[in-house]
Every structure is written in C-alpha cells, then in structure tokens.
Amino acid sequence: MNRLSDLGEFLRSRRAQLRPEQLGLVNYGRRRVPGLRREEVAQLAGVSAVYYTRLEQGVTDRASEAVLDAVARVLQLDEEERAHLYRLARGPRGDRKRPRRAEKLRPSVALMVESFAAATVPALVIGRTTDVLAWNRLAHALLAGHLDFDAPAGTANRPNIARMVFLDPHVRELYPDWKRKCRDTVDDLRMVAGQYQDDARLAELVGELTMKSPEFSALWNSHAVKPCANSVREFRHPEVGSLTLTNEMLVLPDDDGQRLAVFNAEPGSPSAAALDLLAGLYQRGVVAQPEKKQTHATR
Template sequence: MAAKEDLREFLRSRRARIEPADVGLAPGDRPRRVPGLRREELARLAGVSVDYYVRLEQGRDLNVSHGVLDAIARVLQLSDDEHVHLVDLAQPTARRRRAPVTKSQRVRPGVRMLVDAFPTPAFVLGRRLDFLATNAMARALLFDVDAASPHERNHARWVFLDPAARERYADWEAIARDNVATLRMDAGRHPDDPELAALVGELALASPQFASWWADHDVLRRRHGTKLYRHPVVGELTVAYEALTLPDDTDQTLFLYTVEPGSPSQQAMSLLGSWTAHPAR
C-alpha cells in the first residue's frame, strides 16, 4: 500500500466525481476524455500552480501545507472523513509522529468491564476491524467471536468470507461497503501495517466485490447509525449504534447497541438475552 500510489489514486477518484458545473465552471470547447475536473482546473480553483498540483498528485511533494490541502479539499467537496484521509496520505511526516503499529492490541480493563456489563450488544473493534472485546449479547447477535481462532476474529473477514454474515445483515452490501471504507481509512493512517496489507490482499483475492469497492477509494469513520439484523432465533431487529473512539487509543472503537423501547426490536432483544442466558444455548 504505497502512500504515493494511494494519494494519486485517491485524488484522481475524487476529481472524477466533480463536474465543472459543480464548481461554477463552463464546460469549455475542448472535449473531455475522462469525467470530472482537469488537473489545471483544480489547481486554478485551489490557488496553486498546475506544476505544483501535478507533483502533489504524482506523489512527488508529500509535505504539502495544511492550507493547500484545505483548498484542494474545498474544491473537491470532500467529506470530513475524506479530508482527514487526504491529510494522512499527503503528510507522512505528521503520520510518522504517531505511535508505531504494534502486533498486540489491548483493551483497558475498565473498557472490558463496561462491555461485559452492558445489557445489549457491545464490542470493541481495533485496527483492521479486529474484534478486541465482545459481550455475550454481541456474540449471540453476530457470531461466537470467543470460539473463533485469532485469525477469524475480524469483522471484515467475517462479513466477506462467512455466508452467515450475508444472511445476518438485511442490507449486507451497505455493511460490506462500510467495512471496505473503514479499512481504507486505516490504510491511510497506517500504510506500513503488514497485517492490514495481508488482510486487504486476502479479501481482494477471495471477493471480487471487495476488490471493486477497494478501488473506489471511499473512506469512512463510523460514528452512529442503525442496522437491521435477521437473527435465526429471534427474527428481525433494528438496532441503533453509537461508535465511540476511545481516548486512550484512537485506533479502538467501542460499539454500543440499543433498541427503541416498546418496539418489536426490544422484544426481540429481550428474547435474545433470554436465549443467551439459557444454559442449553
């Protein structure tokens, strides 16, 4: 996952999304061979020379200022997550100042106790979407993470390689795309993570859908939302989730699931709790 190549392809993909009319430009007389903004148009709108922008897109100037990146992000109409990803790719010096990626990811005891005590599904995902902690309700709703091998304790690997995941998520494609975008965000933060490179390679070989979506260069940091599950025992249930970045380790995200009081989903969640607690389960 070379940073220069990722930066080049990310900028190209974002330029392709923007039509001249989107930024107040006339189409012009010269026919366009590819969709989106031309390099010279983006450079002019961002207030930099064409040569400077070309060097940036080709990865020949990877210590660009925040001001230039902000201007490019404005012209390309980047989301907050895309803007952060652009900075990660274009400023390797700032990235190197972060703590290095280590092989082990540990959840603080206090966080683990919170996960275990939470009455509905709760879990912690780390780098590469590795499961770091789950409670019994999460294992009942998703899959038995504790019984899986360390290699299998990964959300993206489960989503793409386990047929049960396609049945469990009512909108599997949206969930799968979010997983790809989250991994792409991780790749920008940790381009030298060999385990992440191995995971991406494994999933790209095993799943044409993953390979196609990876090439889109979409990025995402999940914060909150809803998911619809189809559980084989309790049926359908809609959950709201909060994804909280842990302050002591920004690579760890705590997911907490809740359901609307008095709803059929609450009844299904209660049934899931009873099923989880039953010794015969």
C-alpha cells in the same frame, strides 16, 4: 499500502466525481475520462498544473497547508475527506512508526463490555484492524453465534469484522441490506488506513480482502472515506427474526484505535423484545453453539 500512491488515487477519485459546470467551468469538447482535468483543478486551486500533477502522481509530499486547503475546496471534500487528505499528504505521526504488535485488551475494558449483558445490551470491542478483541454473550449471539465465543481471547484466530462481512456467508445473511453494510465497512476501513498508514496487519487484511472479494476490491478502489461512528442497522437473525438496532461506536482514548461498539433497541419495541428473547435463548443454551473450527472470518 503506499501513502503517496494512495494520495494520488484519492485525489483522482474525487476529481472524477466532479463535473466542470459544478464549478462554473465551460465544458469544451469530449473528455477522455469523467470529471475535472488536472489543469482545471490546478487553476482553481491557484497552483501550477505541473505542481498539482506531481502531487497527484505521488512525486511530492511537501504540499503546504494552504495548497491542501485549496485543493480540498476545489474538490469539495467534506470534513472526513479533508482530514483523510491531510493524513495521506503529511504521513503518519512519529509515534506510529514503531512496529505493530498484536493488540491487547485492558482488563477494565473487558469488564465494562461484560457488564452491558445485564442490561440486555450487545457490546464488543473492535481493534484498529477491525479484530474483535472482546464481546459479551449477547453480542456474540447477535453477530456471530456460529463462531467460538472464546476466539477473541487469542491473537491467532480472532474474528475480524471486515473479514466476516465480506467472506462469511452466515454474516452476509444477517444483514438484509448487505451492500450498505459493505459500503460502510470499507468507508470506515479507508479512514482507519489513513490514520495507521504503516500498520502491516492492516495492509495484510486489505490485500487479503482485495484478492478474495470482488465486492471489497471495487469499494476499496472508490476511495470513499466515512467514519462508522453511529448507524441504524437492520438484522435478520436466524433465531429471533428481524431487529432494528442503533449502533454507537465509541473511541477508547487510551487504547490506540480501539473502539467500543454498543447496540440498543428502542424501549418497548419488537426489536427490544427480540433482544430479550435472544438473551433468554442464549442463557438456556437454545442458541446453537458453534463448532470449534477456523472459518474465513478468523485468521
């Protein structure tokens, strides 16, 4: 991933989504491409067309805060998109320029994840490149019972959420609205990529998914950004049927991009009963245990 190239592509993608009349401009003649022209963005932002063109072409990375604010205003960026623009324009923080090593999980975090199982709450820790660093038994049974439960303990074959969503047919069947899950996954991954622009493992993941999944490639090229902080998700589980669960993603402040994902059902609901049933099936060994072999969802 190239930061300045990503900056230009992001600006072009946002410019293409706007119509002249939305900004009070008169639309003269046919346009070769949809959306605003570069000259129109420059005019409305109060900068020269040459300067804005250089910014969009990735020739300069010295845009001032005032210029970035003006461009964000013209392109009608929301809060997440504005933060993404700043990250691409300014580059990664100095403390993120060191080589990336395999992520490690703090023992206390692993203990916290396992403790959720007593309350029938699926929980897992996801690394900055969407690797599963730990999951409790119920999260494993809910999301990927066909994979080895112990896979997150190593570094070579960890399950990867983005890879599972796009390349694992078992996981695809798990989500009735798979296309929405794909959009949410890519929007969040775009946000993470802006935060960790020099992460080679993240670049490798994006390259792999771009080559192997046309759906991922199309969504990635849309340059949409949105954090996956919370959601309500439908599941179609092979053992217990349909569930509706809330998913909260909590950032672990001392662990450089790691997040805790927790799933809950409305108390007394059919989904809560299904989670209880799934926990019981897993405890009794009724849920099929996975064959220990590598899949597309693991490295």
